[in-house]
Amino acid sequence: MTIPERINKIYRLLYTKYGPQGWWPGDSELECVLGAILTQNTSWTNVEKAIQNLKDLNVISVEMLRLITTDELAQLIRSSGYYNQKALKIKNFINFLYENYEGELEKMFDQEASMLRDKLLEIKGIGPETADSIILYCANKPVFVIDAYTHRIFSRHGVVPEQTNYNEMQELFMDSLENDVEIFNEYHALIVKVAKEHCKKQKPICTGCPLEDDPHTV
DNA sequence: GACCAGGCACATC
DNA sequence: GATGTGCATGGT
Numbered sequence: 001m002t003i004p005e006r007i008n009k010i011y012r013l014l015y016t017k018y019g020p021q022g023w024w025p026g027d028s029e030l031e032c033v034l035g036a037i038l039t040q041n042t043s044w045t046n047v048e049k050a051i052q053n054l055k056d057l058n059v060i061s062v063e064m065l066r067l068i069t070t071d072e073l074a075q076l077i078r079s080s081g082y083y084n085q086k087a088l089k090i091k092n093f094i095n096f097l098y099e100n101y102e103g104e105l106e107k108m109f110d111q112e113a114s115m116l117r118d119k120l121l122e123i124k125g126i127g128p129e130t131a132d133s134i135i136l137y138c139a140n141k142p143v144f145v146i147d148a149y150t151h152r153i154f155s156r157h158g159v160v161p162e163q164t165n166y167n168e169m170q171e172l173f174m175d176s177l178e179n180d181v182e183i184f185n186e187y188h189a190l191i192v193k194v195a196k197e198h199c200k201k202q203k204p205i206c207t208g209c210p211l212e213d214d215p216h217t218v
Numbered sequence: 219g220a221c222c223a224g225g226c227a228c229a230t231c
Numbered sequence: 232g233a234t235g236t237g238c239a240t241g242g243t
Contacts, residue, residue, distance in 0.1 A: 023224095040225040046241055047224090081240040085226080127226050147224055192224055201222065 004176035021189035024137035032138035089125025113141040149195035156218040
């Protein structure tokens with residue numbers, strides 16, 4: 001089987017087993033962007049508490065996020081970890097939005113995915129995964145999100161070499177799959193789900209993994 | 219108490 | 232250009 005065939009087969013397998021994951025949770029595009037930044041190297045449960053704090057104080061608007069101080073914002077998002085850095089990242093995003101798009105998310109999102117990606121990467125604190133998450137899950141444009149889980153699963157199972165980097169990985173998925181927002185959305189979410197259950201960082205022996213007969217070494 | 223979580227920027231070699 | 236380090240809370 002070719003690599004693209006394996007990538008497509010694994011998608012069908014995961015989707016059949018787990019069904020649609022319903023990402024991204026949240027009420028608005030702006031909340032989605034905040035979640036994408038807050039969840040950097042952090043579990044989603046910790047992020048939810050931070051977002052709830054922001055909601056309770058009605059801070060989830062570009063106007064309020066512009067007015068609030070970085071220190072005040074940091075205290076509200078403490079539960080998400082790295083709160084000083086993340087408060088700065090959010091402020092950087094909001095400032096960029098005002099400087100380039102008159103503070104309007106719609107204007108920022110109204111451009112080609114690759115152009116939007118380049119702009120997002122100009123913001124200090126937004127790296128490849130966060131940029132792609134925003135493009136796919138907040139702006140609803142087709143780009144494949146790679147993360148530590150994607151790399152771990154597909155390298156351990158021998159689909160790609162261990163040293164494959166972010167861009168190579170992304171190209172491979174996007175060249176293999178139909179260019180479809182829904183597929184990219186569900187596939188990434190399904191990878192996160194199966195990795196949490198079956199492809200742990202320090203557990204090379206895997207049982208119950210839907211990708212291979214078990215037990216197997218990964 | 220160690221380990222991990224839906225990364226990123228920056229320093230150093 | 233590869234490799235190492237700081238950032239930090241909360242769950243298992």
